[in-house]
Amino acid sequence: MLSWFDKMEKKVGRYAISNLTLYLLIAYGIGYMTRFLMPELLQWLTLEPGLILKGQIWRIVSWIFVAPAEKPIYFLLMVWLYYSLGTTLERTWGTFRYNVYIISGMLFTVIGAFVLYGVLCATYDAAFIGGQTLLLTGSGLFSVSYIYMSIFLAFAVTYPDMEVLLYFIIPIKMKWMAWVYGAIIVYNMISYVRVGLWVMAVPILASLLNFVLFFFSNRNMHRYNPKEVHRRREFKKAMAQSRVNPATGGITKHKCAICGRTENDGDDLEFRFCSKCNGNYEYCQEHLFTHTHIK
Numbered sequence: 001m002l003s004w005f006d007k008m009e010k011k012v013g014r015y016a017i018s019n020l021t022l023y024l025l026i027a028y029g030i031g032y033m034t035r036f037l038m039p040e041l042l043q044w045l046t047l048e049p050g051l052i053l054k055g056q057i058w059r060i061v062s063w064i065f066v067a068p069a070e071k072p073i074y075f076l077l078m079v080w081l082y083y084s085l086g087t088t089l090e091r092t093w094g095t096f097r098y099n100v101y102i103i104s105g106m107l108f109t110v111i112g113a114f115v116l117y118g119v120l121c122a123t124y125d126a127a128f129i130g131g132q133t134l135l136l137t138g139s140g141l142f143s144v145s146y147i148y149m150s151i152f153l154a155f156a157v158t159y160p161d162m163e164v165l166l167y168f169i170i171p172i173k174m175k176w177m178a179w180v181y182g183a184i185i186v187y188n189m190i191s192y193v194r195v196g197l198w199v200m201a202v203p204i205l206a207s208l209l210n211f212v213l214f215f216f217s218n219r220n221m222h223r224y225n226p227k228e229v230h231r232r233r234e235f236k237k238a239m240a241q242s243r244v245n246p247a248t249g250g251i252t253k254h255k256c257a258i259c260g261r262t263e264n265d266g267d268d269l270e271f272r273f274c275s276k277c278n279g280n281y282e283y284c285q286e287h288l289f290t291h292t293h294i295k
Helices: 004-015 020-037 039-044 059-065 072-093 095-124 145-158 174-194 198-207 209-216 226-242
Strands: 163-166 170-173 271-273 282-284
Touching: 004 095, 020 039, 020 059, 020 072, 020 095, 059 095, 072 095, 072 145, 095 145, 095 198, 095 209, 145 174, 145 198, 145 209, 163 174, 170 174, 174 198, 198 209
Parallel strands: none
Antiparallel strands: 163 170, 271 282
16 A cells, blocks of 8 residues: 555656755855855845745745855865765655655754744844844854755665765764764754753754654655665566566566466466565466475
């Protein structure tokens, strides 16, 4: 039975953006160059709910261009790393699921900004801001940094045993790096709350909510495990080869793994897959219960 997500993919999957990571990194690069060439322009790009409510609606999207200040070497390494991680995830999950994952992270970030804005306005009242618009992100409070972090965490969950070279020297598995980064994130959020800067924890939680929802509420992620993806590909390849009738050159739907008979050998033949065999083997009714299971 198809899940609600699979049904949605069948209906709107054709609208998914292929190679989404590349477009995100292009926007990131434009924002990075803007920081050096036209830094005064950045104030018009940040995610400011108060200004959006006053008509500056482009800020709902333009905040993805805001890149943190960092040295060029770190910027280039970041682009290389996340392009590799993102494109690999898209190939493993499929374009539609990857699109939903990234776009939902952005959507949750925007929602988190508006929620924070509403809470602060209600808590401190207009007197706090002297009748002016309350600005949240002039210092980069909301940015794409944690969106990219969610890509890293998703990759680590999908490929937990893949080894990378930390600082190009130390071999370490992705799952251990994810645990370390996760611990740092939780520690930072707790630290902000303890000293009264709970507003700093909201962007982190909002940006990573897509990761939480995808990997703690979705029970069908096994199908996107790399080993499972490879097994399905090999199965489709093997099935495509096995359905070619060597006598006629035509393609058949069924073929017995023991005798080689197909549906073309008789209208009364029935075929079933064996659930006890290690692999995808199909048998006719004569050999379904008499064959030796392949382990």
